[in-house]
Every structure is written in structure tokens, then in C-alpha cells.
Amino acid sequence: MTTHLDPYASSRETTEGTVFSVTGGDWDSLVSEIGESKEERIIVNMGPQHPSTHGVLRLVLELEGETVTEVRTGIGYLHTGIEKNIEFRNWTQAVTFATRMDYLSPIFNETAYCLAVEKLLGITNDIPERASVIRVMMMELNRISSHMVALGTGALELGAMGPMFFAFRDREIVLDTFEEITGLRMNMAYVRPGGVSQDLPAGMTTKIRDVVKSLRKNFEDNAKLLIGNTIWMKRTEGIGYLDLAGCTTLGITGPVLRSAGLPWDLRKMQPYCGYENYEFEVITADTADVYGRFLVRMAELEQSLRIIEQAADKLDKLEGQPVMVADKKIAWPAQLALGADGLGNSLDHIREIMGSSMESLIHHFKLVTEGFRVPAGQAYATVESPRGELAAHVVSDGGTRPYRVHFREPSFNNLQSTSAMSEGGMVADIIGAVASIDPVMGGVDR
Amino acid sequence: MTTAQLLGQDPGWLIAVKAVMVFAICVLSTLMAVWTERRVLAKMQLRTGPNRVGPAGLLQSLSDGVKLALKEDIIPAAADKVVFIIAPIIATAMCFMSFAVIPMTGVVNLFGRKTALQLTDLPVGVLYILAVTSIGVYGVVLAGWSSGSTYPLLGGLRSSAQVISYEVAMGLSLVAVFIYAGSMSTADIVGSQHQHLWNAIVLFPSFVIYVISMVGETNRAPFDLAEAEGELVGGFHTEYSSLKFALFFLAEYVNIIAVSALASTLFLGGWHALPGLGFTEQWLGGWFTLIWFFAKVNFFFFIFMWLRGSLPRLRYDQFMKFGWKVLIPVSLIWILIVASLRVLQQEGAPRSAILAFAAGVVIIVMAISSLVERNKEKVRSADLPEGEAPNFPVPSLPNVQSINVSGGK
Structure with a gap:
């Protein structure tokens, strides 16, 4: 042949x-x-x-x-057709799909998509500050829960059972917070085009501060489990080596790139959601190996906590402000409210559309059944997800549904460094190398 | 009367009874060990562990065993059937056999006869244990080979290399004990420790080497490379199911108990009580010594669990390097020192000469270790030769304030 x-x-x-x-x-x-x-x-x-x-x-x-x-x-064993499905749902419903791609960082998927849609709608500057601050806080909480999985399962794959349970303890704390805010632990479809789906429950900022406090204490324990452990160092130092040239050749971003010494973090380089107003540092390492990536992730946790604290302070100042864009042609009509029988449609809103305002009813009906229209064109928005640059490329033909939504998933791009990192090493080193890339197959296959 | 003579008077029926007892003790302690391990690990890891079946979940491992036995037994099409079936039998049988020479009690009264809970006392008892456990390795190797698939093969190969190398280190660590006790019989070694000090104190380096190599020998974390679930799925037993898998499971735990029992016998005074608590040995007509013995065995078992709960797994080559380049040379040097001291003592050298010799050895060891340490620094600084400049354009580092967590190494 x-x-x-x-x-x-x-x-x-x-x-x-x-x-x-x-x-x-x-x-x-x-x-x-x-x-x-x-x-x-x-x-x-x-x-x-x-x-x-x-x-x-x-x-x-x-x-x-x-x-x-x-x-x-x-790859391809977890292909779910999310990008294609999005083309058959309206702009708001697409969030529900996007959030399920990289299931460890749902808020980032939602935010990247919503930022792109907002860019197309031309309302980027109309997003209420409170909504942006909530988004930032949620993203940083999510970064912690995602890094906890990366560190915990990474350690488990190298044979250390203990750290996994400690990491998941902290992840649980974050997921419980998510549940309290959004009603769901994962895949919460909380960030919507125009803002977020609902405001924080009363007294949430105090709780967030407690969460930050307990997480900070727990992180100290977690660090003790692995940092300096001789076997851990032997298994990670110099393993999965990929230097800066290698990273840039393969289009690697996130902790893997930063472990090679390049302080490339979109939160600093191309701020979005008002990240320029927060004080935090970009974490780098120059070992370009599994240990460097492990250290980068560990140190990023603390930076996330700092951002969350600042966000909580801002939220206290912005108490009572809207969390959805003012334009009633885009904003989801109803806010959820807690009734006697649980969380549901706000009774005030139902009273208004059913009893007093015909126009409100029409708006509600049009928005919920058909959705809003987005001007024809295309937009590209990026966020720094726990795994690297996550971007949404959104194309609209002017209708109520996206013409095409494509995601630049960091897991997908980072995964191609597997061979570069592990060829020539031992079998056991592949495991460490892949764990340090931290790919999420849901994101790779979409 | 020595233990060997005492055991020699046992009638046939008593030997049979004791054999059954040894078997029962092994199986029972496996059941308990699995439960204990799960509960203790759970405590270390913010979990509860099994607590549903029986009081405090005590019957969990029993029900798991029954469940395993009732599962469908699968023999892969590519497997070599005969060897595939024989392998778990070899592994399990050999573990039980090693228990025959372990003295578990002092002199006790069993069905009206004075005897000790020890099946037999061979003059070469410890060598017998080493021999039997190395036959047990065949079970693992054959299981890996006969499964006819890649993961078990890799697991089996790893395991055989591992057990053979660690058997060397283990054997060498025992030589010092033989020199000191002047016997290879387990009962005599226990007796000699009762007269002097525990070997764990006198022969501390041997003790440490033995404890490390017993973890390597039993394929347990952090040396569980043969069944590294992160790399090789299940290692040599990937293709096993049902009772055959249960046999491997049983073999692993009996093996752990056997090496722990050997460690207690050779280094922690066997069934004797802690120094100063000798009066307890008479309690319950001597049977209380069984409790002392199992307390010591459990101490080692706890070390196993502790290691598993806290350490990552070593890589295969690192593990072999550790065995051949650290444990074996250190054992050899240590044997040299012990033998010299012993000869000096027996030749009637004055106490000052022995002390001077020991001091000289300590100084030499310290000098060597500091040299090695300095050499290591040198190697580290001369790390990685300058490679070619990358021919892919690398971005200049942007002017962003950043924290370098690796300390700019």
C-alpha cells in the first residue's frame, strides 16, 4: 500500500x-x-x-x-453535541448547555458565553456592577473547587489517597455555597446574558467571609500533606517537562503555561468583569514540571480567596442594586422569590403580569417562549478558566437563536501536550503529566 | 526444656488441632484486618468507614467475602487456564504456611497438654519463612503471565522484580539477628530477646531495614507498584474475579499479618510482655501472651495503614534504586559492623576497645554521609547542560507583577 x-x-x-x-x-x-x-x-x-x-x-x-x-x-468518548444543541435553543437557554461542557468549571463556561453574547448585543457596559462583582466572586469560588479536584485527583493518581479526601472536603464547602446561592451544586446556569439569574440570598456576604476563613485554614492542612514530601517530590520534580517554547508552540495556557514562567493571565492581560479593580498577583513557576504546576495551583487558591474577600466588600457596598441589565427587552422578566412552598416565581411578578400590566405579560411571553434577538455579527470573548484561556466565539444571524457557538476549550488545547510531556519517560510519569494538565473530557469533547 | 523439645512431645491430634487453629487465626485476623484498615483509614480521611453490617460494621468483610464468592467466575479466553487457576492457590497456600513457625504464645495448656501455640519449631525457621514467601511470588508472577493481557503482565513482572530485590534486603537485615541470637529458630530468637534487650533496640538499623522491606515485600503502599490502580488498573489480578480474586485478597492480608508477626517475633520480643510487665505472662494460664503477641502484630499493621493513608506511590525505577542502592549496601555494612563487634566481644576484648571501635564506625559513617550530601549539592548545581536555544519564538515576558512560587530555582 x-x-x-x-x-x-x-x-x-x-x-x-x-x-x-x-x-x-x-x-x-x-x-x-x-x-x-x-x-x-x-x-x-x-x-x-x-x-x-x-x-x-x-x-x-x-x-x-x-x-x-x-x-x-x-478523544471523543464524551462527545455530547453541546455546541450543536446550542444552535437549536434561544440565547438564554444556551447557557444551560454551555455550563455542562467543562463540568468542573460551570461558571466560567457560562461567563465566557454570556460575555460574548453581551458583546454582540452591545450591552457590555450596561451590565450592572453588582452582577459583575457576583460573577467574579462566583468564578473565583469555582476556581477553588476546580483546583481542589485537580490537586486531589492528581494526588490520588500518583497513589496518595489522603489528599483527595481533604481536597474534596474543601470542594464540598464551595459547592454548598453554590447551592445556597444558585440552588444547584453544579451546572447551575446562574450567569445569564445581561447579568445573573438572581441576587444573592440575604446575609450571603457574611457567610462567604466565613467560607473564606475556613478554606484558608484548610488549605494550610492540605499543603502540609504534600509540599516537601520526599516521595511526592520524586514523583513530580522534572516530570512532564514542557518549557515555554513547547507551551507556546502547542498553544498551552493556564497553570501549565504559568509553570513555564510566563505570567500570562487574562485577568491581568485583558481584564473582563472588572478584574482590573481587584488586587491579586499572577502566580508563576519556572520549573515547567508537574511540581511547578502543583505549586502554581496551590498558590492560586490564596489569590482567589483574596479576590473573593474584595468582592464580598464590594457587594456590601452595592447592596440592593440590580443584578440584571435594565433593558426589559433582554432582561429575563422574573426574579425568583422564596415562597412558603420553596423557591419559585415571584408572586409580585405574577400579580403584575396577570392582574395589572398587559404589556408586561406580552414581554414575559415573548421573552420566555421566543427569546430576544441578537444583531447579526460575531463576537469573541475570553476568560481565564482554571485550566487556561476559555473563549466563546458566537455568531448570530440576527435571530433568536445562535447561528453557531464555538468554544475554545483550554482542556482540548492543553491535552495535545500529553505526548510532548510524557514520551521518553516511564509509564507512571504519564499519569502524573496528564494529571498536571488537568483535562476535563466534558470540555474537550463538548 | 526448649520449645523445640516441648513441641516434639505433641501427639498427632494436637498438631492437627493447632494447624486448624493457625488457619483460623489467619482467616479471622484477615477479616478483622480489612475492617480495621477501612475504619482506621476512614478516620484518617474524614470519613466514617463501614458501619452498617453487624455491630460497628464488624461483619462487613465477612459479607464482602460471601459476595465475592457468589460472583460470576470469569476466565478470559486468552488465559492459560491451568496456570490461571493454580496461581491464586499457590499465593494463598504459601502465606498460610509461613505462619507455621511463628511462636504465638509461651507455654500454655491446650486440651490438657502442656505445649506452645506454634505448629513447629524448625532450627532454620526464619529461612523457611523466607523460602515459603518467595514461592508465594510465583503465584503473582504466574497470575500476571497466565492472564494473557498486558496490564497483568506488567504487574506480574513488576511484582516479581520487586519481591526478589526486597527479599535480598530483608534477608540481609535478618542476618544481624541471627548473629546476635546465635540461632535461626524463631523460638530461640524470642528467648534470646527475653534474656537481653529487644532486637529492635540493639539492632535498630536492621529493624528499620526490615520494616521498609516488609512493606516492599507485601506490595503495599507506598510500594504497591504491582497493583498500582492509577497505572496498571489492578496489576496482576486485573483479570481475576470471584473466589480466585478473593484468594489473592486473602493472600495479601495473610502475608501482611505474617510479615508483621515475623517482625514482632524477631525484633519486638515475640509473645513476651513489654519489659516490666512480665507478671502478665502468667495470666489466663499463659494465654495472655497471645494478646501481647497480637498487640505487637497490630502495631505493625497500623504502620501499614498509616503509610497507605499518607504517602504517594513511588515510581518503579525509583523503588528499585532505593532497594539496590540504599537498603542492600546499608545492610551489608551494618552486618559487617555487627559481626565485628560480636567477634570482639567473644574474643574477650576489653570494653574500651569495643567502644572505640563503635565510635570509629560512627565517625566514618558520618564522614561518608556528609561527603555524599556535598556531592549531591554539586550534582544539583551542575544540573542540565545548556541545551540548544529554542528555535520557536518565545514571547518576551510581559511586564506583569507575578509571584514565582518555585523560588527561581
Whole structure:
């Protein structure tokens, strides 16, 4: 055969060009390909069902003894069609889908999408300050819960059981806070185009301060579990090395890039949601290895706590201000209210639309059934998610539904550094390297 | 009368009874060990642990065992059937056998006969244990090989290399004990510790080496590379299910108890009470010594749990390096020192000469370790030769205030 067969996808020529069909059953072709080489190698198929490939990542390894000679990553096992589904929902409903992509950082997905939609609507500067501050606070809380998973599962994958439970204890604290604010622990669809879905419950800022206090105390414990541990250092120092040139070549962002020494943090470089008004530092390391990434994440926790504290102070000053844009043609008509039978539509609002204002009723009906229209055009908005640059590219044809929404998911871009990080190392080092990238397959496949 | 002579008077039926007792003790303590481990780990990790089946969840491991036995037994198509079935049997049988020479009590009255709870006392008892445990490795290797898939094969290979290297370190750490006790019989070693001090104190380095290598020998965290669930899924037992898996599970825990029992016997005075509490040995007609023995075994078992709860796993090559380049040389040097001291003592050298020799050794060891330390610094500073300049354009560092957490190393 003259043409090289792609081991992952057979192809056929059609009038529209080459069509690839990605299927399973590629195993035989891979094995036979290897079988032709003279060296003694074995192929190990790691995943998609494997304890430590972060959900359903598939790694095809070529081993010489315990040394890894080649790593190929296979993705697509968690493809949920979120981007496509969004095209069939109105602009507000799309949030509910976007939040489920990278399930560890829902608020970031929502915010990136909403910032892009707001840019298209031209209301970026009309977003109430209180809404922006709430968004910032929620994002930073989310960064903590996401980093806690990265650190905890990362340690678990390197064989340390204890730190995982301690990390998840702190994650629980954050998720409980989320539940109190939004009603849901994950995938909360809280950030909406124009603001946030509802205001904070009364007395929330005090609670947030308590949460910050207890988290800060817990983080000290967590740090003691791993920092300086000889075995941990041996397993992480110099492992998964990817220097600045490597990172920029592969388009790596987030803690992995910062561990190579580049202080690239969009919160500082291209501030959004008013991040320029907060005092915090960008954390870098220059070891460019798993240990550096671990330290960067640990130190970022403290910076997030600082931002949350400042946000809580701002929220106290902005008490009683709106959390949704004033334009009634965009803003979701009703705020939720706590009734005797739980959280639901505000009775005042129902009284208004059913009893007194015909116009309000029409607005409510149009917005809820059809949604608002967004001027034709396209917009691109980025946020710094726990994993790196998360961006939404939103295209509108002027209708009530997006024409196309594409996300630049940091997990997807970062994942391609797997081979660069782990080839030439030992099998056990792949696990550490992948854990330090912290990919979330929900975000990779979308 | 020595223990060997005492045991020699046992009639056949008593030996059979004791064999059954040893078996029952092993199985029971496995059940208890699993429960204890889960509860203790849970306490260390902000959890509760099993607390539903039976009082305080005590029957949890029993019900788990029954559940395992009732599960579907799968033999993979690619497996070598005969070897696949024999492997767990070898692993389990060998663990139980090593318990035969462990003295668990002093002289007691069993069904009207004076005896000790020890199946037999071989003059080469400790060597017998080493031999039997190394046959147990065959179970693991064969399981990995016969499964006919990659993960078990890697796990089996890792395990065999690991156990063989750590057996060397373990054997060497025991040599000092033999020199000191002048015997390889477990009962004699216990007796010699009763006359002098515990070996854990006298032969502290041997004790430390033994404790490290017993963790390596039993494939437990942080040395559980053979079944590193993060890398090899289940290691050698990935393809096993039902009772065969249960046998491996049982073998692992009996093995842990066996090495802990050996550690208590060789280093912590065996079934004897703590110094100063010797009067308790007469309680319950001598049976109280069984409690002392298991208290010591549990002490080691707790170390196992503690390690598992707190440490990450070592990498395979680092682990082997540690065994061959640290533990074995240190053991050899230590044996040299112990042997020299022993000879000096037996030749009737004056006390001052022995002390001078010991002081000289300490000074030499300190000098070497400081040299090594200094060398390490040098290597670190001469780290990584200057590589080629990257041919991919690297952005100039932006003017952003940042904190470098790695300390600009």
C-alpha cells in the first residue's frame, strides 16, 4: 500500500472531499503496524475506561519495558453535541448547555458565553456592577473547587489517597455555597446574558467571609500533606517537562503555561468583569514540571480567596442594586422569590403580569417562549478558566437563536501536550503529566 | 526444656488441632484486618468507614467475602487456564504456611497438654519463612503471565522484580539477628530477646531495614507498584474475579499479618510482655501472651495503614534504586559492623576497645554521609547542560507583577 493509513480513521474519497469515519476496531491495524518494526515493543491501550485517565480519555502507549516511546491520545468518548444543541435553543437557554461542557468549571463556561453574547448585543457596559462583582466572586469560588479536584485527583493518581479526601472536603464547602446561592451544586446556569439569574440570598456576604476563613485554614492542612514530601517530590520534580517554547508552540495556557514562567493571565492581560479593580498577583513557576504546576495551583487558591474577600466588600457596598441589565427587552422578566412552598416565581411578578400590566405579560411571553434577538455579527470573548484561556466565539444571524457557538476549550488545547510531556519517560510519569494538565473530557469533547 | 523439645512431645491430634487453629487465626485476623484498615483509614480521611453490617460494621468483610464468592467466575479466553487457576492457590497456600513457625504464645495448656501455640519449631525457621514467601511470588508472577493481557503482565513482572530485590534486603537485615541470637529458630530468637534487650533496640538499623522491606515485600503502599490502580488498573489480578480474586485478597492480608508477626517475633520480643510487665505472662494460664503477641502484630499493621493513608506511590525505577542502592549496601555494612563487634566481644576484648571501635564506625559513617550530601549539592548545581536555544519564538515576558512560587530555582 502506498498511502499511509490513519490508524484512527479510515477514509474514502467523495465528491465533497475526503471523508473520515472515526470508529473503534482500530486496534488490529495499530498492532500490525507495530509488529513490523524490529524492536521489541508492547502496546498498551490505556482508557477510555481506566482509573486515571480523567473520565474517558484514551491513551495508546507504545512501551519498551517501562519506558514510553510513543503516546497517542484518543478523544471523543464524551462527545455530547453541546455546541450543536446550542444552535437549536434561544440565547438564554444556551447557557444551560454551555455550563455542562467543562463540568468542573460551570461558571466560567457560562461567563465566557454570556460575555460574548453581551458583546454582540452591545450591552457590555450596561451590565450592572453588582452582577459583575457576583460573577467574579462566583468564578473565583469555582476556581477553588476546580483546583481542589485537580490537586486531589492528581494526588490520588500518583497513589496518595489522603489528599483527595481533604481536597474534596474543601470542594464540598464551595459547592454548598453554590447551592445556597444558585440552588444547584453544579451546572447551575446562574450567569445569564445581561447579568445573573438572581441576587444573592440575604446575609450571603457574611457567610462567604466565613467560607473564606475556613478554606484558608484548610488549605494550610492540605499543603502540609504534600509540599516537601520526599516521595511526592520524586514523583513530580522534572516530570512532564514542557518549557515555554513547547507551551507556546502547542498553544498551552493556564497553570501549565504559568509553570513555564510566563505570567500570562487574562485577568491581568485583558481584564473582563472588572478584574482590573481587584488586587491579586499572577502566580508563576519556572520549573515547567508537574511540581511547578502543583505549586502554581496551590498558590492560586490564596489569590482567589483574596479576590473573593474584595468582592464580598464590594457587594456590601452595592447592596440592593440590580443584578440584571435594565433593558426589559433582554432582561429575563422574573426574579425568583422564596415562597412558603420553596423557591419559585415571584408572586409580585405574577400579580403584575396577570392582574395589572398587559404589556408586561406580552414581554414575559415573548421573552420566555421566543427569546430576544441578537444583531447579526460575531463576537469573541475570553476568560481565564482554571485550566487556561476559555473563549466563546458566537455568531448570530440576527435571530433568536445562535447561528453557531464555538468554544475554545483550554482542556482540548492543553491535552495535545500529553505526548510532548510524557514520551521518553516511564509509564507512571504519564499519569502524573496528564494529571498536571488537568483535562476535563466534558470540555474537550463538548 | 526448649520449645523445640516441648513441641516434639505433641501427639498427632494436637498438631492437627493447632494447624486448624493457625488457619483460623489467619482467616479471622484477615477479616478483622480489612475492617480495621477501612475504619482506621476512614478516620484518617474524614470519613466514617463501614458501619452498617453487624455491630460497628464488624461483619462487613465477612459479607464482602460471601459476595465475592457468589460472583460470576470469569476466565478470559486468552488465559492459560491451568496456570490461571493454580496461581491464586499457590499465593494463598504459601502465606498460610509461613505462619507455621511463628511462636504465638509461651507455654500454655491446650486440651490438657502442656505445649506452645506454634505448629513447629524448625532450627532454620526464619529461612523457611523466607523460602515459603518467595514461592508465594510465583503465584503473582504466574497470575500476571497466565492472564494473557498486558496490564497483568506488567504487574506480574513488576511484582516479581520487586519481591526478589526486597527479599535480598530483608534477608540481609535478618542476618544481624541471627548473629546476635546465635540461632535461626524463631523460638530461640524470642528467648534470646527475653534474656537481653529487644532486637529492635540493639539492632535498630536492621529493624528499620526490615520494616521498609516488609512493606516492599507485601506490595503495599507506598510500594504497591504491582497493583498500582492509577497505572496498571489492578496489576496482576486485573483479570481475576470471584473466589480466585478473593484468594489473592486473602493472600495479601495473610502475608501482611505474617510479615508483621515475623517482625514482632524477631525484633519486638515475640509473645513476651513489654519489659516490666512480665507478671502478665502468667495470666489466663499463659494465654495472655497471645494478646501481647497480637498487640505487637497490630502495631505493625497500623504502620501499614498509616503509610497507605499518607504517602504517594513511588515510581518503579525509583523503588528499585532505593532497594539496590540504599537498603542492600546499608545492610551489608551494618552486618559487617555487627559481626565485628560480636567477634570482639567473644574474643574477650576489653570494653574500651569495643567502644572505640563503635565510635570509629560512627565517625566514618558520618564522614561518608556528609561527603555524599556535598556531592549531591554539586550534582544539583551542575544540573542540565545548556541545551540548544529554542528555535520557536518565545514571547518576551510581559511586564506583569507575578509571584514565582518555585523560588527561581
